[in-house]
Amino acid sequence: MSDHSQAGDRRWAQRALARLRREAAAAPPVVLRRYPLPSSWGVSLYFRDESRSATGSLKHRMVRRLVEDAVAREEIRQDTTVVEAAAGNTAVAAAYFAQLIDVPFVAVVPGKTAQSKRERIEGYGGRCHAFDPPAGIYDEAARLAAELDGHYLDHFARAPHVEDWRGQDSVGAGLLAQVTAEEGRPPAWAVVGVGTGTTSAALGRHIRYHDLPTRLAVVDPEHSAYWPGWVTGDPRYGTGMPSRIEGIGRPRVEPAFLPPVIDLAVPVPDAASVAAMRHLATTTGWSVGPSTGTNFWGALRLAHRMRAAGEPGSIATLISDGADAYRGTYYDDDWVRGKHLDPAPHAATIDRWLGPS
Incomplete structure (x- = not known):
């Protein structure tokens, strides 16, 4: 490669990185939403709303980092x-x-x-x-x-290497910081789903690095390998079946998943994720996707447990994406029946958890 060509690639990379920095700087503040649990519980439940990103999900931030890294490495050039x-x-x-x-x-x-x-x-x-x-x-x-x-982004392999788990810029660190500012102390629990495994691994390491009292729970849908892999301790556990909850769950344990930093893994029935997603939409007006329903189910289960034990504190979780992409699927009764999912019993469980003790 000639010096002229190298200089041209460097100038292009500088311009591309400047665009990426400007996009990040222009992003709206991430809103922290509080779910209205009864005040008598002494338990607060917060959602960091990642659906407000330009592309509507928490994947936006991760992919920006992947692209920044690839441009800086010159793996993405102006003709790539x-x-x-x-x-x-x-x-x-x-x-x-x-x-x-x-x-x-x-x-x-x-x-x-x-x-x-x-x-x-x-x-x-x-x-x-x-x-x-x-x-x-x-x-x-x-x-x-x-x-x-060209350049294969390969987010399953590369995402763990671009996430800053020590600092405050990751999704999980931002979630903890926002809830701590709101409550005056760190949350008792953080609850996240697992796709690549990057968010839970970064959050768990961040908690330990900063010696926070927060415990980390991951929620896992049916057919996914993460919950059984965590229970059995088998890093090669596989189910051979795809997840039906978009954005989370995998048929195998991905390399980014770090069981030692996780305090609790919670299996969540797919129909429960749908029921919880719809409950949020009808009771709060928040339009969310199915993985947020999975988060809510796990968080509400923990809140119910804390209430029963008389344990005060807060729970922090994520709105992973919005509902627009799911109007014809998880919000459609015919589609849900076609997938042999019945949210009704799980909706009744949510009502029971939220009812009088």
């Missing part, structure tokens, strides 16, 4: 095609940031990916490359990136 294996919020955020720095983006998606999901990616200038079987999209993304002389 960015490739990712994803069809949901990660792919949408990757398309957004690729468009921001003016490089092409291709999302490798399963063949049955809904048109509405493809349109969200394409709305930011991305292109969808369909591939089956779904479990093969990761190898296909790596192959396609090599064929195009």
Whole structure:
């Protein structure tokens, strides 16, 4: 590579990184929402609302860091095609940031990916490359990136290395700081779902590094490997089945998942996630996605336990994304019945937990 070409790449990288910094600086403040538990409980429940990001989910921040890192390493240059294996919020955020720095983006998606999901990616200038079987999209993304002389984001492998678990800039650290400022002390519990494993691993290490009294609980949907992997201590545990709750759950334990920093793992029935998501929408007006329902179920279960034990304190969790992408699925009764999910018994459990003791 000539000196002139290297200088051109450096100038482009500086401009791209400046755009990414400006985008981060212009982001609206992250709102902390309080769920209205009865004051007599002595327990407070808070949600950090990540749905207000430009692409509507907590994946936005993670993908920005991945792109910043790849640009700084010169793995993404001005003529590089960015490739990712994803069809949901990660792919949408990757398309957004690729468009921001003016490089092409291709999302490798399963063949049955809904048109509405493809349109969200394409709305930011991305292109969808369909591939089956779904479990093969990761190898296909790596192959396609090599064929195009592009860059495979590979968020499952790379996200843990760009998350600052010591500082205050991660999602989990921000959640703890906001609740601490509101309550005057750290939360008793933090509750998060597990997708790549990055958020829980960073949060758990942050708690221990700063010697905080907060305990960390992870919530895990059906068919996911994280809860049984945590219980058995098997880092290679696999279920061979995909999660039905978008954004969290994996058929295998991903390398980023760190069981030693987790105090409690809570299995959550998929129908309970749907019931909890809908409960939040009807009682608070918060429009949230299904993984937030999973968070709420786990947090409410802990709040019920703290109430019964007479243990005061607060619980901190996340609104992972908004409801817009799920109007035709988790909020649609016909779709839910088609997936053989019955939220009604779990809605009754929520009412019982919130009722008089």
